[in-house]
Amino acid sequence: MYPFRNILFPTDFTPHARAALKYAAAFARSGGGRVVVFSVQSGSVPANLLTMPEGVFAEQENHWLLQLRTEVQNLLADPLFDGLEVEPVIVEGEPAPEIAKAVLAYDIDLVTVVTHGRKGLSRALWGSTAEEIIAEAVCPVLTIRPPQHDFVENQAGRSQIHLNRVLLSTNFRPSSVAATQVATQLANQTGAELHAVYVIGDYLEQISVMFPESGLNALARLRTYVQERMGQLSREDGARAIAHIAEGRPYAEIVRIATEKEADLVVIGTNVHASLFGGTPVLGSEIERVVRNAPCPVLCVPAAKVLTPLPALITQPVS
Numbered sequence: 001m002y003p004f005r006n007i008l009f010p011t012d013f014t015p016h017a018r019a020a021l022k023y024a025a026a027f028a029r030s031g032g033g034r035v036v037v038f039s040v041q042s043g044s045v046p047a048n049l050l051t052m053p054e055g056v057f058a059e060q061e062n063h064w065l066l067q068l069r070t071e072v073q074n075l076l077a078d079p080l081f082d083g084l085e086v087e088p089v090i091v092e093g094e095p096a097p098e099i100a101k102a103v104l105a106y107d108i109d110l111v112t113v114v115t116h117g118r119k120g121l122s123r124a125l126w127g128s129t130a131e132e133i134i135a136e137a138v139c140p141v142l143t144i145r146p147p148q149h150d151f152v153e154n155q156a157g158r159s160q161i162h163l164n165r166v167l168l169s170t171n172f173r174p175s176s177v178a179a180t181q182v183a184t185q186l187a188n189q190t191g192a193e194l195h196a197v198y199v200i201g202d203y204l205e206q207i208s209v210m211f212p213e214s215g216l217n218a219l220a221r222l223r224t225y226v227q228e229r230m231g232q233l234s235r236e237d238g239a240r241a242i243a244h245i246a247e248g249r250p251y252a253e254i255v256r257i258a259t260e261k262e263a264d265l266v267v268i269g270t271n272v273h274a275s276l277f278g279g280t281p282v283l284g285s286e287i288e289r290v291v292r293n294a295p296c297p298v299l300c301v302p303a304a305k306v307l308t309p310l311p312a313l314i315t316q317p318v319s
Contacts, residue, residue, distance in 0.1 A: 001178075002185040004110035004140070005033030010099050010133070012039070013071040019146045020112040023297070025080040026152045026159040027110055027142075034085035036106050037075060040098045041068070045090045080159055096132035103137050111141045115291060131288055134270060140182060140301045149296045151264035163192035167263040168241065169254050169290070170196055172229050175303035179269035180233075182301050184241075192264070196233055196241035197257050198226050199250040251289035259295045266290065266298045 009024035011017040028035045046052060049069050057066035072088055089106070091098050099111065115130035134141045144150070153162045168183040170176045180196075187194035200222060223245075230243035246253035258266050270287055291298050 002182055002189060003027075003031035005031040006106060006108050006110075007031075007033065007035045008038055008099065008102055008106065008108040008111045009035050010038045010040070010095065010111065010113060011075065013075060016146070017114055018075075020114050020142075020144050021075075021078065021080055022152045022154070022159040023142055023144060023150075024112045025084060026161045027112075028084050029158065030161050031109070033109070034087060035081065036102070036108065037072070037086060037088045038099065038102055039068075039072070039088075039090045040095045041090060041092055044092050049090060050088070082158065095129050096136050099133050100136035100138070103139050108139050110139060111137050113141060113143055115143050115145050131291065134287075134291070134300045138302060140299055143291050143298045143300065145292070145294070145297075148294075149262070149264065151297070161190060163187070163190040163264045165193045165195060165261055165263045165265075167254070167258050167261065167266045168194065168196045169250075169266060169268040170198055170233070171269075172198070172226075173269075175271045176269035178303055179267050179299075179301040182299065183267040186265070186267070186299075194241045195244060195257070195261055195263065196230065197244040197246060197254060198230055199253045200226060200245070200247040201250055249286075251286045251293065254290050255293045255295065263296050265296055266294050268298060268300055270300045270302050 004027045007024045007028045009020060011020075024035050027033075043064070045065065045068065049065060050072065052065075052069070056062055057069075068090070072090070076086060076088060087106075089102065091102075102108065103111065111133060113130045113133050130141075130143055134143070151161060151163050152159045154160075163186065166183055166187045168180060170180060183194060183196075186192065200219075226245055230241075230245060233241050233243065244257050246257065254266065254268075257263075268287060268290060287300070291300070
């Protein structure tokens with residue numbers, strides 16, 4: 001939970017990936033921790049890359065290693081790292097699974113990644129590397145999609161966290177408990193306003209059209225339940241959230257409210273599902289769309305265990 005101390009900063013050394021650097025440095029500085037600069041390569045990298053004799057790079061097959069070393073050295077010299085503990089780690093493999101392993105191996109509290117909002121059939125089916133990382137990591141993942149409203153300011157050459165409004169997306173299921181805790185801690189420790197949104201999905205209205213009597217009764221009960229729970233959340237010690245209840249497509253309403261309230265950060269609980277085609281687990285489509293369309297960074301907080309996928313009125317874990 002917040003404050004985050006050990007920050008994993010995955011990078012391919014492109015300007016696009018560098019957009020997450022200020023967030024990694026700011027959170028590490030705020031938490032008095034360190035940044036692990038993490039690079040995944042398709043080829044094997046010597047453990048002593050940064051101290052290898054120059055003569056080794058004269059060989060044709062090692063030219064790429066010289067370029068890699070130069071990129072690492074340039075990144076480590078960035079002024080945003082001044083005064084911070086920084087550890088470079090370079091491994092061979094595929095990005096998402098290697099990052100998931102690194103989260104455990106380096107006791108990581110937060111991963112910072114850059115994503116973007118590509119569209120299209122292949123994009124919808126296979127997702128981006130950033131979304132694979134969110135699905136596989138067992139710690140919170142901060143997604144940044146430049147250009148985007150951000151919450152890090154540069155003061156005296158150092159990046160500092162400056163949050164005014166945090167928007168928590170909740171559904172009151174067990175999968176959102178950890179996200180609620182993180183959002184509350186963030187708001188309390190940074191002095192930010194905490195807003196909470198619950199979206200009653202438009203599928204319930206569709207059900208009420210097909211089954212008028214039972215559907216309308218279920219929708220009315222859900223509305224009452226949500227109002228009661230949001231009222232409790234706005235009064236709870238440590239939370240005191242400003243409540244927003246919306247109806248419609250969940251991702252669209254979350255993005256709309258984040259835009260209207262000029263939120264600096266959206267916090268959302270995540271759960272993963274087995275891929276239809278096997279292999280890498282995937283996020284729910286609504287979470288993916290929030291990440292791709294939010295007007296500000298999104299902090300994805302994984303649940304310890306997904307206990308139920310049902311949109312039921314659940315107040316206790318289901319065993």
